[in-house]
Structure formats: structure tokens, C-alpha cells
Amino acid sequence: MARFRFHCLDVRPEPYAAVPTLVFRLAIAEETGATVEGMLLRCQIQIDPRFRRYTDTERLALRDLFDEPRRWHQTLRPFPFASVTCVVPRFSGCTEVEMPVTCTYDFEVAASRFCTVLEQGEIPFLLLFSGSAFLNGSQGITAELLSWESETQYRLPVQVWQAMLDAYFPDSGWIRLSRETIAALQRFKASRGLPTWESVMAALLAAAERGET
Structure with a gap:
């Protein structure tokens, strides 16, 4: 059975997309020596707000998400940022793949509101992987499901998020109203x-x- 290890190398804004987009560069390693003919990779990206410190201004701005700071030991929990699918081409050993993730600037979306009010530091991402790998072995091409333990973390500098927004919405934002x-x-x-x-x-x-x- 194949064993995969995932690592997020970096994240950059995509300057030429139609909508705000972050590109996650992933390193994928197969540790048994099997040849991977391809992979249909699904990734659920979560934000884990427990793994960073907050300024007084950030605490005030995040009260509508997490309630009063005195309750944050109960209310700070991972929440969804995005779910994406990408196709990984044939490789053996290890490979790198870019995974575009479209982002919203809608303040009614918790992930967007969280990222946008941060002034400094990092955004703690948790990447959870699933999907199917197609392996070339002695019995021909076989398909295997990725282990539910396939995950990695990445701490995105807040400046990267701000740079992405500035590229698409310079000094502006959007609020949806009835x-x-x-x-x-x-x-x-x-x-x-x-x-x-x-x-x-x-x-x-x-x-x-x-x-x-």
C-alpha cells in the first residue's frame, strides 16, 4: 500500500486570475517506491485560530465571530476556508504541484472576515487531504484511497493575504446589502x-x- 506525505512549501497571490486567488505549492512524496500514474487530490483547507496571538484591535474586531475574548478558550475552533480539487500528474518518489484556491472578500463569510481584520502575524492554515491515487504495480493500474491522516499545516503571512486583496480591490471592500x-x-x-x-x-x-x- 502506498504511503504519501504532504508538505505546503509556500503560498503566493495569483495576479492574473478573474477573482482573488491564492496558489498553494505542495510537495507530495510517495515513500514505498511505487509509481503514481496520477492522483485526484481533494483538499479541505481550514483556519485554526487557536495558533496565533491577537492584538487588542483584532480582539475587538473578532468579537462577532468568537464572542468576548474571555470565552475564546471555548469558542476558538477550526473553521472552513476552502475546499478544492486538483489533478496530480504521473510521478515517482516526489513531485510538486500548484493548487489554486479562489478566495472571497464577502464580509459575511467567516474566513474572509477573519483574514481581513488581522493586522500582523500569520494565518494558521490546516490542509486536510483526501482522494484517490492510481498506482502502477505488478497487477497493473490500481486505485487506492488516501489515508484520512493525510494533512499538513501552513502559516500564511498576513501580508500575503493583504497583497492579494490590494491587487484585486485596492483600498476598497465589499458589503452585501438587501x-x-x-x-x-x-x-x-x-x-x-x-x-x-x-x-x-x-x-x-x-x-x-x-x-x-
Whole structure:
């Protein structure tokens, strides 16, 4: 039976994709000497927020995800970032493969919100692998399922995430709103003669700070 070992070498932003994309470069080693004719590799990427420290600003921004910091020993748990599939070509011994992972900037998605509010340090990723390997042996081509223990970790510098967002959304972000809310904001914008949506939000925030309704 084949034995595979996985390692994430690095992660880089893809500058020419249609949507924000990170490219994970994986090293895959087969330790029994079998020839791998190909592999259909599935990877579930999780964020494990327990394995980093947080600034006071980050703690405040993450309260809607994890509740009050005094409860974080209970609420900090791994959560999904992405699930992807890639095809690994024929190899023997070890090989490297690039695995593109599309990312969202939707603040309603927990993973995006978590990564975006971080100011410094690293994002602790856990990569869990599954799928099928096609081996060339004495009985011809056979298929084997990957062991459920196939996994690796990677600590992505926050600057890499920020660089990816800056490449696709320079100094901007996206918030999804209902049509009813957008219509109400449009009426507010027109009634105040405000030129941009940025000025609408600034006016609303200023009114909230003054205690106006």
C-alpha cells in the first residue's frame, strides 16, 4: 500500500486570475517506491485560530465571530476556508504541484472576515487531504484511497493575504446589502445631496457618533 506525505512549501497571490486567488505549492512524496500514474487530490483547507496571538484591535474586531475574548478558550475552533480539487500528474518518489484556491472578500463569510481584520502575524492554515491515487504495480493500474491522516499545516503571512486583496480591490471592500437597504441608502444619499457612497457611510457614522437617529 502506498504511503504519501504532504508538505505546503509556500503560498503566493495569483495576479492574473478573474477573482482573488491564492496558489498553494505542495510537495507530495510517495515513500514505498511505487509509481503514481496520477492522483485526484481533494483538499479541505481550514483556519485554526487557536495558533496565533491577537492584538487588542483584532480582539475587538473578532468579537462577532468568537464572542468576548474571555470565552475564546471555548469558542476558538477550526473553521472552513476552502475546499478544492486538483489533478496530480504521473510521478515517482516526489513531485510538486500548484493548487489554486479562489478566495472571497464577502464580509459575511467567516474566513474572509477573519483574514481581513488581522493586522500582523500569520494565518494558521490546516490542509486536510483526501482522494484517490492510481498506482502502477505488478497487477497493473490500481486505485487506492488516501489515508484520512493525510494533512499538513501552513502559516500564511498576513501580508500575503493583504497583497492579494490590494491587487484585486485596492483600498476598497465589499458589503452585501438587501435591495430594501440599498433603496433606503439611495434615498438618504439623494436627500442629503451626497456625491458618493463613501460620503453616505461617513455621514451615517458621524450621525451615530453624535447619537442621532
